[in-house]
Amino acid sequence: MWMSMIEASARSAMELLIAAVRLLEESKNSGLGTDYIEDLSTDILLMEKEVVSLLGGNYDSGEVTGLFNKVYAAEMTIDDFISRTLLETA
DSSP states (O other): OOOHHHHHHHHHHHHHHHHHHHHHHHHHHHHHOOHHHHHHHHHHHHHHHHHHHTTTTTTGSSSSHHHHHHHHTSSOOOOHHHEEEEEEEO
């Protein structure tokens, strides 16, 4: 049961991350100030690390960054991301 709660939390966090990445891209394209963009980028990085930590993974493994990018590009589903991250820790 606790694993399903962790996965649900990770899924919700990933949905927020996807929205944050879209906001970041829109902000870059609209010419908003660099302070805002840097702060948002930092927040995204911290959120990514928290999601990976929640799933028991290692953010510094290198593979995780590629997985995040696939989710952001809609090349991978959130559920696939969670499964792959959990497999990495097994």
